[in-house]
Amino acid sequence: MSTIVSLSPSPSFWVRQLRATYAFMERNANLVKRYWSWELVWLCYSIANALSVSYIGLGMEQLGAGNETINGRYLTLYLIVGTLVWHFLSVIFYWITDVISIERWEGTIEYTLMAPIHRLTHMAGQTLFAVLYSMLFNAVILVVAVLLFAIDLSHADLGAGLVMLLAGSLSFIGVGIMASVLPLLFPERGSQMTHVIIALMLLVSGVYYPIEVLPPLLQKVAVFSPATYVLIGARAALLEGAGVAELWPIIWPVLLMGLVAIPVGLRVFALAERYAKRTGKLHRNG
């Protein structure tokens, strides 16, 4: 048996973990910088997508001319909020899963998993960047939408809307960590498989319509989607000016979902990592 070597005490455990967290944030920022033209294309696509969905509101007003129950302005704002919330949550989700996918393709995943860091540190760095990037990304879309549709946000409680979004992002971080197992284990198709998860959530969460229009079975499924609560809360804050106190009955279930989803996500990732190490799925060749 070899002699146990004492590990150097400095830097301290927490300093090392903090530096590693920053490593992921800095690396992802560098990736955005290097792929800036693609990011610009993606932003243009997202703006076009958000606007085209929002124009449905005005279109419905025109199509239903004479029908006083259709309020085009309200419908447009309803759709804009849905689009923005969905973009915010899905960008977080995709950043978490896509980076694992990139790491598999580049072969760097072995170096990341070989580094002396906890998986919590790994995911914290990934998700902090994802949340910040998503906020910036959606702020641009919001500005364009406000200018184009002359939206009046004077009655909106933007602070409460932000609190609702941040509370919801916790659950999406958890779901994102769980979904990142797919590209970890299946580098060829795993990334595409994550689209299935996001598509199902889009269907049941009431992004572009109230969940009441869904069949009873899907309405029952919608209860388990954190996006359902975030959308209800964000609409209440931005369309009706509801404050944090009023939104609390919606905020706490989302926070609870997040507090469950993140540890579950980390556990699922740890199990997948162990499986990959047992079966030799981490490397692509050699």
Added chain:
Amino acid sequence: MSPAIVVRDVYKQFGKPDAVNRWWFWRKAQTTSTAPAGGGNGHDAKAPIRRAVVVAVDHVSFEVREGEIFGVLGPNGGGKSTLIRLIATLLLPDAGAIHVCGYDVVRQPMQVRRLINRVSVEASFFKKLSPVENLLYGARLYGLEGRATRAEIEQILGRLGLEKRAIHNPMEQMSRGMQQKVAIARALLSRPRVLLLDEPTTGLDPRSKREVQAIIRELQQQEGTTILLTTHDMNEAELLCDRIAIMDQGRVVALDTPTGLRTLVPGPNGHITTLEDVFLALTGRPLDDEV
């Protein structure tokens, strides 16, 4: 001197021995036999469809002394890379135990990771990022501070012969040799006690190969780093290694100093025995023979 790496009766196979694939739509032409490392290409059309089993590391035991350059020589598919991955905590052994500086790679992976680093045959990087960006990322993962590390990166890359201009360009613009040097720089930055080099000079031109070999020797002599080097280059093994384990089909078939290994086999027609002669005699086939 106490051993830096202890490998005890380690066994690793891929695939399950009697796992029949029940999903008809995933069934493919597969073998029924248990194949040694790199093998398993035979196919019996009448046999039930079973997943191929590859024994990559077959009850391997050895010790690497502190400050030693220990070579693992073997053909492609001989189990060298699997062995490195097992030590690097990237694979879990099916049986046996591995200790690095006294820490168990399965039970204490975090402690092991603080002591090791690895250079693989393929230089894996974010190809759109520059060497500096890649190395800074790698260094921060080991808890290194940014400003001092930046200066050190420039110094190490300069020593490895990379132009200052090139270190800020994307990695995809660099030759494979240059990328491999950056991979070595990444491993050096964390100042590992144990460095795992998995065919670090494969595919390099003779000059780059010599430069990398010089760095390996320098690391051992100046830093006292323990180095485990896998290669299928006989000359490299002879030039660098204090001791060499010859591995074939997942098994260690001989282990000694280069001189000691040569004494195992008499020279052909009275000539001096080469490591290639030794390998041929012990395994029954030449080193460059694909298994």
